[in-house]
Amino acid sequence: MNIPLAERLRPKTLNDYLSQQHLVGKNGMLYNQIKSGVIPSLILWGPPGIGKTTLANIIANESERPFFKLSAINSGVKDIRDVIDRAKKSGGLFTAKNPILFIDEIHRFSKSQQDSLLEAVEKGWVTLIGATTENPSFEVISALLSRCQVYTLNAFSKDDLEALLKRAMSEDDVLSKLNIELKETEALLRFSSGDARKLLNIFELLVTSFEKEPVVITNELVTKQVQSKAARYDKTGEQHYDIISAFIKSIRGSDPNAAVYYLARMIEGGEDVKFIARRLLILASEDIGNANPTALVIANNTFQAVSVIGNPESRIILSQCATYLASSPKSNAAYDAINKALHLVKETGDLSVPLSIRNAPTKLMKELGYGDEYKYAHNYENNFAEHEFLPDEIKNTQLYNPGNNTRENAQRQFLKARWKEKYGY
Numbered sequence: 001m002n003i004p005l006a007e008r009l010r011p012k013t014l015n016d017y018l019s020q021q022h023l024v025g026k027n028g029m030l031y032n033q034i035k036s037g038v039i040p041s042l043i044l045w046g047p048p049g050i051g052k053t054t055l056a057n058i059i060a061n062e063s064e065r066p067f068f069k070l071s072a073i074n075s076g077v078k079d080i081r082d083v084i085d086r087a088k089k090s091g092g093l094f095t096a097k098n099p100i101l102f103i104d105e106i107h108r109f110s111k112s113q114q115d116s117l118l119e120a121v122e123k124g125w126v127t128l129i130g131a132t133t134e135n136p137s138f139e140v141i142s143a144l145l146s147r148c149q150v151y152t153l154n155a156f157s158k159d160d161l162e163a164l165l166k167r168a169m170s171e172d173d174v175l176s177k178l179n180i181e182l183k184e185t186e187a188l189l190r191f192s193s194g195d196a197r198k199l200l201n202i203f204e205l206l207v208t209s210f211e212k213e214p215v216v217i218t219n220e221l222v223t224k225q226v227q228s229k230a231a232r233y234d235k236t237g238e239q240h241y242d243i244i245s246a247f248i249k250s251i252r253g254s255d256p257n258a259a260v261y262y263l264a265r266m267i268e269g270g271e272d273v274k275f276i277a278r279r280l281l282i283l284a285s286e287d288i289g290n291a292n293p294t295a296l297v298i299a300n301n302t303f304q305a306v307s308v309i310g311n312p313e314s315r316i317i318l319s320q321c322a323t324y325l326a327s328s329p330k331s332n333a334a335y336d337a338i339n340k341a342l343h344l345v346k347e348t349g350d351l352s353v354p355l356s357i358r359n360a361p362t363k364l365m366k367e368l369g370y371g372d373e374y375k376y377a378h379n380y381e382n383n384f385a386e387h388e389f390l391p392d393e394i395k396n397t398q399l400y401n402p403g404n405n406t407r408e409n410a411q412r413q414f415l416k417a418r419w420k421e422k423y424g425y
Contacts, residue, residue, distance in 0.1 A: 005204035006197040009168055010054050019160045020153055034062050041121050041128040043136045046153030049195030052131035056102040066090040066099035072108035077116045084120045099126050106130035107139035108272050110310035114141045121147050155194045164196055165203060179213040187222035202226055252287045256326035263322050273314040277303040280321050291331035291405040298324055331403030340399045351391035384418050398423040
């Protein structure tokens with residue numbers, strides 16, 4: 001049976017578990033919970049290949065609980081209810097050790113799918129362990145999130161990953177029989193991007209492709225071999241980033257045909273619809289902005305809609321949004337403005353806010369001149385009174401420069417009529 005190296009080397013106990021000492025070390029919160037047998041429902045949040053699934057298995061093994069697993073990629077509400085029913089029966093009536101229900105990539109569940117977990121978690125029929133690479137605050141509904149502890153898993157360090165490679169060479173039944181010299185590791189670590197599963201799969205691919213020993217692993221060898229062979233192990237790697245890049249650039253370039261083509265490529269490849277919608281939301285502000293403010297509204301509604309609906313219907317909503325954004329006028333003026341402002345803040349530090357626009361909630365502050373000479377705009381013609389709002393050191397600095405399109409040209413005229421030559425509009 002051809003079991004991948006990453007699976008053969010998967011730790012079975014906490015003692016063998018690599019890294020995450022803030023959670024599973026002797027003083028770690030999760031370590032104490034496992035040893036006490038009191039394990040709450042929890043969300044494990046961290047990058048791919050960091051050991052979330054492994055940790056869930058270890059928790060189940062060390063606490064001697066029944067273990068049920070679902071993948072959010074191919075499970076629906078019916079699957080959730082079926083496994084909850086089986087978990088309830090396996091727990092029995094006279095045991096305090098309720099079963100563990102592990103859900104991989106829980107961020108891919110729609111709102112209705114997550115809702116179907118609430119009763120089981122609330123009544124303690126199961127202890128839920130969810131794994132996610134996405135921020136749970138955005139991807140897990142608040143009702144479910146409030147019933148779970150969130151634990152963050154840190155990316156592996158270079159030392160962690162090198163230790164993993166050495167463990168593979170010394171402990172794996174297959175690799176330990178080979179004469180392997182690990183001369184350089186930089187390229188291996190670079191191509192794996194901190195993903196332990198990917199690292200081990202690439203390593204196995206390399207060492208088992210040699211016909212003669214010793215197998216000498218160098219950066220040059222890894223670079224030459226991996227670029228042509230490792231794609232099969234990397235469904236979320238380079239091609240993933242290439243296609244989302246092409247998708248965004250097609251919309252930015254006002255080509256709805258290319259945009260919907262790359263959208264189809266992502267949908268067909270099983271990409272998370274919420275990931276696509278989130279990128280559209282960013283693009284609507286970064287690349288369209290005030291040239292068409294409705295773009296942000298539509299993108300936000302798209303994100304909300306696909307979060308509730310899920311596949312396969314989300315493809316229609318994403319297509320509508322992508323083609324709308326591609327067909328909109330473009331401007332990155334708002335994006336440029338905040339970048340310039342952040343750069344200015346880093347250069348100039350904490351400049352004093354002018355006294356005239358400071359808040360004056362106390363008598364002492366009023367006596368010190370806070371709020372003096374402030375002109376309340378609504379008391380003046382056209383709801384405008386020229387005033388200095390920036391600190392003296394950077395006054396007259398233009399950060400926002402409207403783009404050259406119908407809406408922002410109107411903005412430019414509005415600002416020029418009020419500020420005259422002050423900001424160069």
